[in-house]
Amino acid sequence: MTLGIIGQAAALFAVTNIDDLLVLALFFARGAGRPRSALRITLGQYLGFAAILLAALAAAFGAAFLPESALPYLGLLPLALGLKAAWRTWKDRGDEDSPDSGRPQDGPGPLEVAAVTFANGGDNIGVYVPVFATTGTGGMWVYVTVFLVLVAVWCAAGRFLATRPVVARTLSRWGHVLLPVVLIGLGLLILVEGGAFGL
Incomplete structure (x- = not known):
């Protein structure tokens, strides 16, 4: 029984988080060579995913942190971060001698990673809530x-x-361009698929 639930949980996690691998790879590439960058990215991923779990657990127990109609607007977070990264890349486009152009000195921060993780997890919440609600407290x-x-x-x-x-x-050559593109695309996808602003 427990092994079956473990397998189901692993499969559900993989299916609902496959898109996070690309985003994480971009974050790790952006933080390459910076001290403690991997730790900050991992911490941010845990913070963002913990927020997803808390929202799903609260909804499964009958309390919702966010109404379902608000979930599509989470797309504004990666959209804003993507536009900020695009602006930084455009602003530093002539600064080719600097390996840090377009990137903060210490790489991505935990809150930046957490915000993208949480925004990207709006659909995860919708999937996790019915699973948590029907599996019982132990299974949850x-x-x-x-x-x-x-x-x-x-x-x-x-x-x-x-x-x-x-x-x-x-990623070293194109990551400064790919990250804004992926974040903007992710934000727009969340907004459009969720029907935000009547899209």
């Missing part, structure tokens, strides 16, 4: 435990992808 905590373990696995996989020579070269 198995899901939560498996999810939290798999966040570490996802962070390791994102870092692994970002450090593969071919991927690392590509």
Whole structure:
């Protein structure tokens, strides 16, 4: 029984978070060579995912932090961060001698990563709530435990992808452009799919 729930939890996590691997790889590439950057990215991923879990648990127990109609507007977070990153990249476009152009000195911060993770998890909340509500308290905590373990696995996989020579070269060369594009695209996708602003 417990092994079955563990397998279901692992499969559910993988299916609902596959898009996070690309975002994590971009964050890890952006923070490459900066002290404690991996720790900050991992902390941000945990903060963002913990917020997703808290919202899903609260809704499963009958209290909602955010009304369902507000979830599509979470797309504004990655959209704003993507526009900020695009502005920084455009502003520093002629500063090719600086390896840090377009990037903060210490790489992405935990709150930036957490905001993107939480905004990208609006659909996760919608999937997790009925699962948590129907699995019972014991099963719910198995899901939560498996999810939290798999966040570490996802962070390791994102870092692994970002450090593969071919991927690392590509992200090193184009990451400053890819990150804003991915964040803006993610934000727009969340807004459009959720019907925000009547889209």
